[in-house]
Amino acid sequence: MAAMRYLHIFIFFFRELGASSSYSCDVKLLLEKVKLSLQSTSENLLLSSWNSSVPVCQWRGVKWVFSDGSPLHCTDLSSPQWTNFSLFNDSTLHLLSLGD
Numbered sequence: 001m002a003a004m005r006y007l008h009i010f011i012f013f014f015r016e017l018g019a020s021s022s023y024s025c026d027v028k029l030l031l032e033k034v035k036l037s038l039q040s041t042s043e044n045l046l047l048s049s050w051n052s053s054v055p056v057c058q059w060r061g062v063k064w065v066f067s068d069g070s071p072l073h074c075t076d077l078s079s080p081q082w083t084n085f086s087l088f089n090d091s092t093l094h095l096l097s098l099g100d
């Protein structure tokens with residue numbers, strides 16, 4: 001998990017750049033910026049789950065929170081959010097934390 005130490009720096013940096021698309025900003029920045037930045041590291045197994053064909057609830061090492069402060073519950077595999085693809089485009093969904 002060595003690269004995780006640097007992720008917060010990446011997140012901070014790329015958040016400043018802003019984003020424009022219908023993807024949630026944080027989803028987009030993880031997909032497009034942070035992932036590319038880390039692809040040469042040993043975190044590939046983790047990063048391979050950060051994939052727009054994988055619901056955000058199943059992205060390894062990522063915890064999400066909504067704008068109103070309520071966490072996205074991803075621990076329960078029977079939760080409706082576990083397979084919710086619409087969360088990709090939910091602009092109220094934000095990155096809470098990275099790592100285990």
Ligand SMILES: *[C@@H]1O[C@H](CO)[C@@H](O)[C@H](O)[C@H]1NC(C)=O
Nearest residue numbers: 047048049050051052053054
């Ligand atoms: C995302 O996952 C799909 C299906 O597992 C795979 O075919 C595709 O190559 C992956 N894309 C990236 C960018 O890893």
Ligand SMILES: *[C@@H]1O[C@H](CO)[C@@H](O)[C@H](O)[C@H]1NC(C)=O
Nearest residue numbers: 021022023085086087088089
């Ligand atoms: C999210 O938005 C993108 C871009 O508009 C669109 O291509 C994609 O189908 C949308 N995904 C979902 C799950 O609504």
Ligand SMILES: *[C@@H]1O[C@H](CO)[C@@H](O)[C@H](O)[C@H]1NC(C)=O
Nearest residue numbers: 080081084085086087089090
């Ligand atoms: C899936 O996510 C969308 C966007 O946040 C939400 O409106 C919808 O209620 C969710 N669906 C389920 C089944 O929880």
